[in-house]
Amino acid sequence: MAPQAYVLADMTSPEFKEALRTVEVAVIPTGANEQHGPHLALRTDIANAHAMALRIAERLHPRVVVVPPLPFGISPHHMAFPGTITLRPRTFLAVLEDVMSSLKEHGLHNFFVINGHGGNLPALEQLTLTAKRDLGVNLAFAKIWPSRDVMAKYAATESFGHACDLEVSWSLYLAPEIVRKDKLTRGAFKQSLYRHAGTVVTIDKDTTRRSDNGALGDATKASVATGKALIDPVVQACVEFLEDFMRQNRRSASGRVTL
């Protein structure tokens, strides 16, 4: 199947109008343009989220269309590293709101964000809480990675997280062109205040406090097999969720929601 069958930006306007006869959900990939250590490109989170969105859309064709990924995310905690570009949370939210409002004008009411970057999560949670009331749309979002418990089973070190063996593994699986295979290296992990994060306190995520080279884990242990084992169940879960999401939010000709 040619990607233009489900990639909005590759369609002509008449083709999109025709696609709207069957499309029920717009998938919006979000990520970040931020440092990922010495071994992953700045666009890593965007590339992986986009690749996941395409896999999901292919499975649910012709009911899903993929919107262009946002080129930036919320990355103030990586600004110490050159190349990182961050949006303020309100800018990120405003762009997403405008994307959804625009597509709502064309008749779409259901949106699914597939997100590749942890720094976007608080904003996405906020938007998911308010989208129906403020914009009159149905919104859900998913992270591209599985639960922390699942990841811990595959991680080479306890300090997994950013630009680690797991993220390199799913990059090798989803978007191998962003991986510098000759530069794979261990994260320069530093024990810090950070060990309290996620317990009873929330702190800023300034990367310089936990890694000198911007990476965690041990990327030399990354593999395509690990990436596949982590990602395939998430794609499957998203597809199953979207089947239910579409069923629950399907509008009858009268405009009433049919459950």
Ligand SMILES: [Zn+2]
């Ligand atoms: Zn990342």
